[in-house]
Amino acid sequence: MDNKPDVYRRELVDVQGVPLFWSIAEEWSQVESFESRPDDLLIATYPKSGTTWVSEIIDLIYNNGDAEKCKRDAIYNRVPFMELIIPGIENGIEDLKKMQSPRLVKTHLPVQLLPSSFWKNNCKMVYVARNAKDVAVSYYYFYQMAKLHPEPGTWEEFLGKFMTGKVAFGSWYDHVKGWWEKRKDYRILYLFYEDMKENPKREIQKLLKFLDKNLPEETVNKIIYHSSFDVMKQNPCANYTTVPTFDMDHSVSPFMRKGISGDWKNKFTVAQYEQFEEDYKKKMKGSTLQFRSEI
Template sequence: MAGTEELSFSEAIMAAGDAFHRFPLIKIQGVPLMCHIVHNWDSIRAFCPDPSDLLIATYPKAGLSLLKKMDPPRVIKTHLPFKLVPEGFWKNKCKAIYVARNAKDNLVSYYHFDRMNLTQPEPGPWDGYIHKFMNGELAWGSWYDHVKGYWEEREKRNILYIFYEDMKENPQREVERIMRYLDLSLADDVISRIVELTSFKTMKENPMTNYSFIPKPVFDQSISPFMRKGVVGDWTNHFSPAQAQLFDEDYERKMKDADIPFRTDI
């Protein structure tokens, strides 16, 4: 959870130094997670949100103790697949926003993130990483299960499901959509300011969103910046024709029963 995300950073920073090492993955209900998240799993599973809390869920690149000290309403970020989200979010009818990105661009971005994130398992070569992604062997599990899990529950759980590609194509439209979902009414100039502050260019220059404050033994941004390109279609610069064909065939098998309207270009 968002909690788990902050926990990852804080524990990784404390581990940085002579004894620093990459953390192994341990499975919870078949989902590979960082070992320190698994060690705190009982408190994560038991977390009880306030009905006013907002959950933002993504597959990656989408400390509960900190959350316990914060007063509601809170914005809580998670990479957990739907089946592992604490039940309290749904019992308390919390609003939730899920952000999904097309598989190929998500894979490319995650690969570069795993190269520079020295808390994650060694990603290995690109060709092998493609297979890890397709097999759901990366931290936080299968992209396919992740995007389908929230999609299938979106109406029952009142989840706002939005696409990264739509946000890149028309950010103001998507911000207004989020505002309506949250029952907010904002002036046009405020919405324009939100669009400006959440643009990739602005966030890439903001230390709080580019994570430049994370020490190099944790995030080695000389390998790859945390915020790298943020474009749609960068996958074409990484996949060979043979890799793209292999991936597309596997994608069709895994997504044949899902009608999620992903786009790989805009």
């Protein structure tokens, strides 16, 4: 029996106070008990913060800039989304178990929900953070096209949910701050989307140093080219067009939409901007984290 439609557009379910897809919540014990390996590299982000971009960069680094090797499969198979479980359709945990080391592992989990084996094994982790207003806009369009999410409602309604953390993977504020604090005690490289946009070469050099890899300049330039937005947008192994339409509808909004900084200016009204900024100050008070809303 074709039961695909009924897995979509369902309400989120709280796991330890964090709203997640119903199917992740139902299979939470599988996620919680996930066994990492010491040479795993975890790529952690809040959704719509450059996850696919940094995943492609790191896969290129792991393959010494060989773009053809990186076309061996779609990005979501090369870098499995660990906690994503949809009964009968997908299971990130099982996919990872079958993978040879060294594995690249993707997660959107806030720091407190990460399986404890990652801390125990002292795995290296790369976290990418993006400014909240651009994330909110990108997430709104993503909610529209990726049907595992509940209906987004209007932009105004969605923005309210985003500000109160009532979206998949919870509060952006808690997420970026939680990982920021954790970097003091573990091997976490904390990168910013805006820095990557501004100077991809500098940020790739940081990644190489963190990963103890040495690549010649011409290879680094190749990585910059192949991981650029325009090239990735045309690459079916990176742009998610291979995902079935019943799951992601690119005619509603492409998975890779604009990939710029400052697009929030095209969406926020003056009133929304003012309300958002006031709320932002309260929620980020006391944190040393600094974001740029444009570059």
